Amino acid sequence: MKKILFVIYQAPGGTIWPNEGFRTAFGMYAEEDLEPEVLLIDQAAITVAQGTEPKDLGLLSIKMVQRYIQKYDTKVYVEKESLEKFQVPDMDEGYVAEVIDRASIQAKLAEYDNVIFM
């Protein structure tokens, strides 16, 4: 089993990258021997905020990814330092995201065959 971590670092409002990151991760399930996971850092951390929804601006919904996270049981991490930096007040449980500090996730990177920033 090949493990791939998709690291998303750009905001869901004004960029397409959080949607693209999740979409690409879900696409990995087409191959039986790939296990994708997603990490949200920097501005992308606001993705998990309860109130974040680009659809309200007439853009593509980000919350639409939640049903696929739950369907595929995709592991989602969000960096603690980024949540604090961007003052995310409350997390939407629909992302089933695990909060992890930077030192812990960086120590885990060796577990992955590929780490892809988007």
Place this chain on the structure above:
Amino acid sequence: MFILLKYGPENPAEAWKLQAAKGDDQIVLIQNGVFWAVSEKAALEGKNVAVVKADWLARGYAEEACPFPLVDYTQFVELLEANPKTMS
């Protein structure tokens, strides 16, 4: 692990990658990533760094001014093949 930096120091993802780099990781600076070797050289000290020669020269820098080994595209591929795990 093979770590590719393609954006300059202003990019938060590249800084994050660099912070995560271990001593035995192979870091390669490509495209605007070469600016790390210019303005943030101290952040790379003690790390295993190579710079893509074509991108270094294309930005007006002299070959002898590069503080790290320069690699051509063939050597770039060899480094990539030598490190099956990647962060890019």
